[in-house]
Amino acid sequence: xxxxxxxxxxxxxxxxxxxxxxxxxxxxxxxxxxxxxxxxxxxxxxxxxxxxxxxxxxxxxxxxxxxxxxxxxxxxxxxxxxxxxxxxxxxxxxxxxxxxxxxxxxxxxxxxxxxxxxxxxxxxxxxxxxxxxxxxxxxxxxxxxxxxxxxxxxxxxxxxxxxxxxxxxxxxxxxxxxxxxxxxxxxxxxxxxx
Numbered sequence: 001x002x003x004x005x006x007x008x009x010x011x012x013x014x015x016x017x018x019x020x021x022x023x024x025x026x027x028x029x030x031x032x033x034x035x036x037x038x039x040x041x042x043x044x045x046x047x048x049x050x051x052x053x054x055x056x057x058x059x060x061x062x063x064x065x066x067x068x069x070x071x072x073x074x075x076x077x078x079x080x081x082x083x084x085x086x087x088x089x090x091x092x093x094x095x096x097x098x099x100x101x102x103x104x105x106x107x108x109x110x111x112x113x114x115x116x117x118x119x120x121x122x123x124x125x126x127x128x129x130x131x132x133x134x135x136x137x138x139x140x141x142x143x144x145x146x147x148x149x150x151x152x153x154x155x156x157x158x159x160x161x162x163x164x165x166x167x168x169x170x171x172x173x174x175x176x177x178x179x180x181x182x183x184x185x186x187x188x189x190x191x192x193x194x
Contacts, residue, residue, distance in 0.1 A: 006079035008152060013178035014065055021058035021183075026102055028052050029110065045118035049111070058183055059103065060129045063136040065177070065186040067161065067193055068170055070139070073152045075167045086146045096145040100137045104130065128187070131194055135160065161193055 032048045035041060073079070107125050115123035135158060142156040143149055164170050170192055177185035 006077055007082050008073055008076070008079045010081050010084040010146075010149075012069055012174055014062055014069075014183065017178065017181060017183040018058060018062040021055050022062070023099065024055035025052045025059065025106065026099060028055065029106060042118050045114060049115070049119075052106070052111070056103070056107070056126070056129055057187070060126075060132045061183040061186040063100075064132050064190060064193070065174060065183065067132075067136060067139055068164075068186070068189055069174060070155050071157060071161060071164050071193065072167050072171050072174070074155045074157055075164060076152065078151055078153045080151055081149055084146055084149055087148070087150055089145070089147045091144045091147045093141060093145070096140050097137055100133055100140070104133050104137070107133070128190055128194075132190075135194070164192060 028048055028051050032041065032044065073081075107130055112123040112125070115121055138158045139156075139161075140146075142158060143154075149155055170189065173189055174186065177183060
């Protein structure tokens with residue numbers, strides 16, 4: 001890395017807010033699917049669906065926050081990125097896209113099928129979540145899982161990200177959500193990027 005004086009954090013404080021939510025949707029769905037008793041599944045699907053959807057809200061909020069934070073960092077002067085624990089890791093795309101691919105498939109295919117079968121109704125998917133997940137996947141792949149991002153000039157933003165109208169406000173809103181310990185406040189910033 002060049003001798004860069006400015007330093008910014010890779011994670012502005014999202015990790016403590018999301019640590020208990022990441023992977024919950026996948027684990028919950030796996031445990032539900034592993035049971036072969038159809039009667040049990042029919043009875044428990046509403047609870048399972050609520051738990052999965054709550055996890056999806058937190059996960060989508062986190063991914064949107066990451067993209068907004070990167071957009072904010074990219075607009076500033078070149079700075080060294082501190083705290084990127086992925087730096088120097090081997091770039092294995094499947095490792096950092098598999099969960100996102102699962103969540104996209106869960107929303108597009110598995111939950112609609114299961115809602116129809118177990119609840120006899122259509123699944124009302126949140127289209128914003130799909131936009132967030134698909135763009136986050138593209139963002140991760142473009143940045144090679146952040147294995148080489150040691151300075152802000154190396155961050156790659158996909159073409160379909162809107163430029164931030166007010167990057168200082170975005171930063172302030174992210175910090176406010178972190179201070180409030182409410183990652184879901186980030187979803188209110190959806191229109192800043194898409």
